[in-house]
Amino acid sequence: MDEARIYARLAEIFDDVFDEDSLEVTPELSAKDVAGWDSLAHIRLMLTIERAFKVRFSTAQIGKLGNVGDLVSLLKAQTSS
Amino acid sequence: MNSLYAELQWLPRAPKEFAGRLKALRNGSRSLGREVQALASHALDLNQLTKLAKVIGKAQAEEESLEPLTRFRLAVLSNSTMDLIVPALVASAARHGIALEVIQPSYDQVAQEALTPDSKVNCSKPDAVLLALDYRALPLKLRLGDAEASSATVQGAVGYLQALRNGIKSNSNAVCIFQSFAPPAERIFGNLDRTLPGTERSLLDGINRELAGLIPGSGDVLLDVAGVAETVGLADWHNTQLWNMAKFSFSDELIPLYADHVARTVAAIRGKSGKVLILDLDNTVWGGVIGDDGLEGIQIAQGDARGEAHLAVQRLALDLRQRGIVLAVSSKNRDEVAREPFEKHPEMLLKLDDIAVFQANWNDKATNIQAIAEELSLGLDAMVFLDDNPVERGLIRKLLPQVAVPELPEEPAYYARTLAAGGYFEAVAFASEDLKRAGFYQDNAKRASLQKQVGGVDAYLASLNMTITFQPFDATGRARIVQLINKSNQYNLTTRRYTHPEVNEAEHDPAVFTLQVRLADIFGDNGMISVVICRPGDAAVWEIDTWLMSCRVLGRKVEHMVMREVLEHARAAGIRKLAGTYLPTGRNKLAADHYARLGFTKVHEDLSGTTRWELQAESTGPESEPMTVVSQGFAAREQESIAERVENK
Numbered sequence: 055m056d057e058a059r060i061y062a063r064l065a066e067i068f069d070d071v072f073d074e075d076s077l078e079v080t081p082e083l084s085a086k087d088v089a090g091w092d093s094l095a096h097i098r099l100m101l102t103i104e105r106a107f108k109v110r111f112s113t114a115q116i117g118k119l120g121n122v123g124d125l126v127s128l129l130k131a132q133t134s135s
Numbered sequence: 136m137n138s139l140y141a142e143l144q145w146l147p148r149a150p151k152e153f154a155g156r157l158k159a160l161r162n163g164s165r166s167l168g169r170e171v172q173a174l175a176s177h178a179l180d181l182n183q184l185t186k187l188a189k190v191i192g193k194a195q196a197e198e199e200s201l202e203p204l205t206r207f208r209l210a211v212l213s214n215s216t217m218d219l220i221v222p223a224l225v226a227s228a229a230r231h232g233i234a235l236e237v238i239q240p241s242y243d244q245v246a247q248e249a250l251t252p253d254s255k256v257n258c259s260k261p262d263a264v265l266l267a268l269d270y271r272a273l274p275l276k277l278r279l280g281d282a283e284a285s286s287a288t289v290q291g292a293v294g295y296l297q298a299l300r301n302g303i304k305s306n307s308n309a310v311c312i313f314q315s316f317a318p319p320a321e322r323i324f325g326n327l328d329r330t331l332p333g334t335e336r337s338l339l340d341g342i343n344r345e346l347a348g349l350i351p352g353s354g355d356v357l358l359d360v361a362g363v364a365e366t367v368g369l370a371d372w373h374n375t376q377l378w379n380m381a382k383f384s385f386s387d388e389l390i391p392l393y394a395d396h397v398a399r400t401v402a403a404i405r406g407k408s409g410k411v412l413i414l415d416l417d418n419t420v421w422g423g424v425i426g427d428d429g430l431e432g433i434q435i436a437q438g439d440a441r442g443e444a445h446l447a448v449q450r451l452a453l454d455l456r457q458r459g460i461v462l463a464v465s466s467k468n469r470d471e472v473a474r475e476p477f478e479k480h481p482e483m484l485l486k487l488d489d490i491a492v493f494q495a496n497w498n499d500k501a502t503n504i505q506a507i508a509e510e511l512s513l514g515l516d517a518m519v520f521l522d523d524n525p526v527e528r529g530l531i532r533k534l535l536p537q538v539a540v541p542e543l544p545e546e547p548a549y550y551a552r553t554l555a556a557g558g559y560f561e562a563v564a565f566a567s568e569d570l571k572r573a574g575f576y577q578d579n580a581k582r583a584s585l586q587k588q589v590g591g592v593d594a595y596l597a598s599l600n601m602t603i604t605f606q607p608f609d610a611t612g613r614a615r616i617v618q619l620i621n622k623s624n625q626y627n628l629t630t631r632r633y634t635h636p637e638v639n640e641a642e643h644d645p646a647v648f649t650l651q652v653r654l655a656d657i658f659g660d661n662g663m664i665s666v667v668i669c670r671p672g673d674a675a676v677w678e679i680d681t682w683l684m685s686c687r688v689l690g691r692k693v694e695h696m697v698m699r700e701v702l703e704h705a706r707a708a709g710i711r712k713l714a715g716t717y718l719p720t721g722r723n724k725l726a727a728d729h730y731a732r733l734g735f736t737k738v739h740e741d742l743s744g745t746t747r748w749e750l751q752a753e754s755t756g757p758e759s760e761p762m763t764v765v766s767q768g769f770a771a772r773e774q775e776s777i778a779e780r781v782e783n784k
Contacts, residue, residue: 069154070182073189094218097380101387102182113380 055107055133060126067106071099081123107133136371139549140363140392145541145557146178146230147532153183160190167194168201168234173536175229181219181390188222191229195236204234207401210261210309211237212245212299214272215384223394230395231402232516242382245272250302257306263404264309265358265397266299269384270316270339278333279323285332289341296346300355310404311355312397315343317364317372317385356563358400363392399561409539409559410513412455413504414448415522416466416473416495420485421445422547426472435482442482444547448521449484451551456489459569460560461511461576463492465503465520470495491577500527501534510580519559523550578658596691597761599656603693604765605700608642608649615663616651619683623666624722627683628715628729646671648704652697654688664688665697669705672714677705677752679715682729689725695757698733700766705752712751719744733757 065079072090077083085091091099100116103109103125109132119125138144150156156174164170171191179187194201207228211217221237228235238259240248245268248256256264273292278284300311318339322328328336343361350357364372367389377383385393402408417424422434422441435449436442456462462485466473473495477487487493492510494503500522508515516537522528528540541557543550582599608616617635624630633641641647652665664685672678679701684694705713715730727746731737734757735748750756 073186094216094381097387098181098185098219105388113376116380 055130057126057130060129060133063106064103064122064126067099067102071095071102079122081126082121084121103129109133136388137367139553139556140367141371141388143178143391143395144544145553146176147528147542149177149179149183153177153179154186157186157190161193167199168204169536171201171229172204172232175226176532176536179226179391181223181387184223184226184391184394185219187229188225191225191234192222195234201234204229204232205405205407206236207233207263207405208236208238208259208261209397209401210248210256210259210264211239211267212248212256212264213267213384214243214245215267215269215378216242216382217267219383219387220267220390220394223390224397227391227394227398228401231398232407233398233401233405235398235401246299249299249306252306254306257303260307261309263312263356263401264303264307265312265314266296267314267384268296268316269314269360270318270335271378271384273316273342275335275338277335277338280331280333282332285338285341288333288338289345292338292342293345293349297349312358312400313346313350313355314358315346315361317361317369320369320373356400356404358396360393360396363389363396367392396558399558400563403561403563407516408561409460409519410517411461411463411491411507411511411519412452412560413463413465413507413518413520414452415500415520415524415527416464416468418523418547419445419521419550420448420452421476421483425476426468430475430480433476433480435476435480437482441547444550446482446484447548447551448554451555453484453489455560456573457570458560458562458565459572461491461513461573462489463507463511464490464494465500465507466495467497467500468495488577489573491573491580499530501531504531504535504538510583511576512579519554521550521554523547574659581658582656599658599691600763601654601656601691601761602763602765603696604653604655604767605697606651606653606766606768608638608651609768612651612663613638613642616666619663619666619685620681623683623685624720625686625725626689626729627720627723628679628726629681629718630720630723631681633681641668648677648701648708650697650701652693654691654693661685661687665693667697667701669701669713675709675711677708677710677713679713682715686725692757692760692762694729694733696760696762696764699756699759700764702752702754702756704769710752712749715748715750717746717748 061079068077068079072088074088100111104111107129115128160170174187217239221239224237225235238256238261240255248254274295276288303309303311316339318336322336323334328334331337347357372385372389374386414420422445423432425433434442435445452462476483492507494507504518504520508518515535519539520531523543531538532540539559541554543553617638620633641649648669650667651663654661654664666681666683668681669677670680715735717727730748735750737746738749739747
């Protein structure tokens with residue numbers, strides 16, 4: 055899947071998961087930028103993304119994510135095979 | 136994963152405008168409770184449930200009314216992470232008419248919260264405490280093959296749960312909602328795990344069995360999580376990765392299902408489960424359209440795939456009826472045409488006799504369903520409406536949002552299981568009277584409909600073919616007599632409460648006149664519905680000590696017939712005057728003019744509203760009513776009392 059599509063889909067998902075209206079999903083975006091992005095919301099976010107993109111992240115992979123950019127790279131890799 | 140359960144397919148899909156409607160709610164709403172319930176009545180995923188819960192939570196924090204949702208405070212104790220589940224509980228509860236407030240202590244403080252008198256949970260005085268424990272919370276010692284040690288382990292685990300319960304009961308007296316335990320999918324041996332004592336599987340089987348045994352009559356409730364897990368499949372229920380990462384007891388995909396089950400249980404505790412199943416006929420209860428296809432064309436035959444699907448719906452309806460759910464019909468057909476299969480088709484399982492209210496006409500179904508609710512004297516929120524036609528379903532959801540309308544798939548073979556999966560008739564208790572309940576509503580409904588058909592009250596009463604049975608107090612009737620004496624509040628002249636021994640005394644006292652009255656009619660037996668006790672007062676005077684009647688038989692002139700019977704016996708006993716008293720209690724206004732209507736003369740009234748009345752025994756009394764009168768058991772008593780009088784001379 056190309057990056058543009060991934061970002062578009064992520065924007066919808068962030069809208070579903072968080073209460074923030076029209077969040078700007080940029081590569082630098084991370085938990086500290088969004089109110090309500092705590093550890094449990096993070097789990098909800100990861101689960102929603104897994105279901106939406108039909109991928110599975112390993113515990114290790116999730117642990118290494120620092121920001122949305124890392125997430126998008128992971129998704130690009132998982133959805134290209 | 137089985138989608139029926141995981142996706143709650145008995146609920147309509149969330150509307151595209153869900154987010155928009157939720158936003159509108161945030162900006163204020165005049166009937167917040169109704170709108171929240173309407174939104175909750177769709178299949179919502181965890182994110183949608185979470186957002187809806189936020190709206191509900193904000194309203195509760197700002198003390199905004201969530202009417203008509205009923206409040207319920209639920210404390211949740213768990214050994215697992217409940218934070219993502221709690222919002223799902225709140226939103227799902229709204230679906231079932233409950234405004235849920237959840238008390239959630241810090242993680243994994245189960246014993247501390249249950250047992251400490253001033254814990255957060257106990258101080259909050261919850262209505263119920265959900266012990267959301269999974270098998271990891273139990274002290275399980277695996278002693279493979281050791282039956283004795285395994286039995287001790289089972290007892291120990293159940294003992295632990297009971298200790299928690301006792302702590303909760305003594306500190307806050309909340310209802311305890313236990314959970315049964317879903318065993319892990321993996322086994323050590325394989326098939327032997329279930330049969331060999333001391334394996335995790337057989338220990339959990341034992342614990343679940345013991346737990347289930349403790350529930351009846353305890354006032355506590357069991358949420359059968361093991362049953363839910365079995366239904367979706369243990370392999371799909373558990374998610375080891377999520378336990379490792381975040382101590383999730385089960386897969387996040389099943390949170391909406393679990394939350395709906397908790398919500399159903401809470402609603403059932405509040406008496407909000409469905410009580411009536413209203414069935415459409417064409418393509419729901421049989422395949423095809425009776426008006427077009429006729430008796431030979433509709434499909435309900437055994438051996439016919441389509442027919443079997445609809446028979447399954449009929450079978451489920453009959454099973455529900457047997458446990459006390461009332462059945463009704465709402466069909467767009469001519470009445471005689473709709474009745475034909477019930478009366479003539481050899482494969483029909485449902486009979487007209489099973490249906491309490493039969494509405495087949497060309498009115499819109501919303502009108503029909505309202506008429507059904509009125510005839511049964513039940514609220515619209517007790518109705519569940521089954522219809523294969525999405526247009527009809529949509530209409531009722533729009534016009535009568537309190538009525539539960541399960542979504543149905545295209546394939547009729549799945550109708551019955553979709554209705555069953557919806558859990559509309561969840562119950563937390565079962566009494567043997569429930570078996571008779573559907574019949575009772577049916578009798579009542581028949582009476583009501585007959586009343587409408589027949590012109591005039593008197594003609595109606597005559598058409599009931601009533602039989603009234605008079606007997607003195609006896610051993611057989613004693614329990615019911617005591618019950619009536621102690622429970623009747625409205626049509627009760629003096630509200631004197633007597634104990635079992637006191638009733639026994641009255642029965643055996645030759646100077647006391649006692650009367651138990653039963654009434655039957657063409658629709659059924661009402662059982663014992665009136666009790667009278669007359670005691671000797673002044674010479675040749677009977678004091679009417681007790682006169683009460685069940686409100687079920689108001690307006691049937693029962694009291695007139697009772698008066699006639701009392702007068703007959705008074706005269707036979709040489710009594711010249713009857714004296715009656717009305718003692719107002721605030722609940723028995725109904726009985727204020729009782730003696731006036733029976734021809735007594737008022738002789739006194741005091742400031743408190745107490746009135747005294749008198750009637751000469753030689754008066755003819757009220758006119759006879761068209762009832763068959765059976766008077767029995769008195770001759771023996773009269774002989775006894777004559778014998779006593781002779782002895783005492």
